[in-house]
Amino acid sequence: MLKVAKYLLPALVAGFAFSASAADYPSRPMEFIAPAGAGGGWDTTIRAVAKVLSDTGLVKVPMPVTNKPGGGGGVNLAYMTQKAKSDTIVSVYSPPLLLINLSGTTPLSYKNTTPLARLISDYEAFAVKADSPYKDLNDVIEALKKDPGSVSIGGTSAAGSMDHLAFVQVAKAAGVNDIKKLNYISYQDGSSLAQLLGGHLDILSTGITELLGQLKSGDIRVLCYTAPKPVAGREGIPTCREAGVPVDFLNWRGLFGTEKMPEAAVKYWRDTLGKMVQTKEWADARAQYGWDDSYLDGPEFEKFLEQSNEEYKGMLSELGMLAAQ
Template sequence: MLSIRKISTFMFAGALALSLAACSSNETASTDKKEESTGYPTKAITVVAPSGAGGGWDLTARSFTKILSGTKIVEQPLTVENKPGGGGAVFMAEYATQQAANNDMLFVNSPPIVINNLKKEGNSPYGYKNTTPLAQLTKDFGAIVVKADSPYKDLKSVLEEVKKDPSKLTFAGGSAPGSMDHLISILPAYKYGVDPTKVKYVSYDGGGEAVTALLGGNADVIGTDASSVKEFLKAGKIRVLAITSEERVGGDFKEVPTAKEQGVDAQFTIWRGIFGPEKMSKEAKAYWETSIEKLVNSPEWKKEVETQGWELEYKDSADFKKFLDGQESQVQQLLEALGMQK
């Protein structure tokens, strides 16, 4: 028979063994947990503007990276890369097929990511469903613009000219036919009873190039996002005939009437957002959701949005995805009305 002392010794040894086993198990679990985390981000982040320099995507990407870096919300280097072509469609083809799991490349986009996927001409097989929508940042509006010395003083004077001869005036924009700038350009004419397919439209790679064409006399009218022409308006180089908002916007555009004010019910809102790759890791997505929420709540970002003439309109990843689903239905209806749906 075992003595009480021996029994106690065995019990102590057993308890010690269980304790050591538990510690070993905890250490293994801890090690496994550490191995699951990559400490994202570990390298420089590229934010792509799928257009040339000077347009709305470019300005948004540069503001986004500037404030994230300046506030130290993101400590890794952030760079902006311009990849123009097809109103964003060229970049989307590369991104969806070659960068689908690249957590270190984000991009800026707006309605074209929906439009390009739905339109008949120049249709892109890739859209927002081939990405991870991270957040909506701002909203902007379309602008109908002419040179400062243009004989056209208001929207109706342009529309009357187009109604007489749809091919007389050359409209231009920074995106391909059937894309956002084209829709902005022809929407007032369509609402005014003009066959939009008869309106002459020339596309350029980015809003900056479209403005250059206007100032150089290669276009009579451009349709673009209001914020991208603000500096030209302040410099007295252009005249904005109409804004596609429901009500007048403030700041530098406070004197510009809406299309609706001029009897043309042409409204078009331009949202801008940030997207990641379709196969973005959960860790990277969580990192950007947190970082972007900090960004939009920072005084630096609010000041930047005001300076650029945008309106702050934040939607987190889940709400942004729902919004895009609804936007897809709206764009489909508009393209069908214009005979441009696929």
């Protein structure tokens, strides 16, 4: 009996040590990362998360936010890969995490991360100048069916990224053929709205929150936005489904740990973020920024990412923009 105890005791001690370590997590400051510059959607989201977690007392350690811009999120993805197994790094991402891999910008992908939770969604919208001859989405679709290149569509993102793919998805669902011929123009200098207002662009595809000021002033009309159902604060603007095209496009945002993040850390962040999304403070943050609640826990988020990756892959392939081509 004593001999058995001799071998069991170290194992029991090790077990208690692991439990204590898990119970004490996190014991060091976290490194929260926005993979882009200050002020954008990624930066705003992760700073809001850090503030709510701190204000509610759900997380006691400091959560300073670091900006790591470059490569559409690829620079940070490379950094996270170098820090695999870390339990102190949490980053925010959205569809470009998938697109930069599919387009060949980086060999790394969402599979080089640990999905923790999808938190919110914003939506794309399609706007025209107030005096545009296109009165509704159907007018645009009819013009595209006759000649896919006859309508100029602009966006801030690069060709093959969100502003482009959102419109492609809607056009394809509406029966437009030859989507490779769609006349998409990328204005990565941020001048797309000015181009629309100046009459140099027929349609602007961009995040709906970026259009609300000009919509309120009456300078533009929003034909539809890509939410699966009406969103509070968007009254008077039809969803694409309401406009007759049964398709959605989510500009989701979620949090990710490094690849092979320790299980104790993964469990902690999944549990903590699940509690955070139920707080009044988080509801207030969502209302402030016009974000729609689209929470998914880690395993469901991972399934969503797999499905989205296949959908984006199909669209890029049809556009001739898939890296494998």
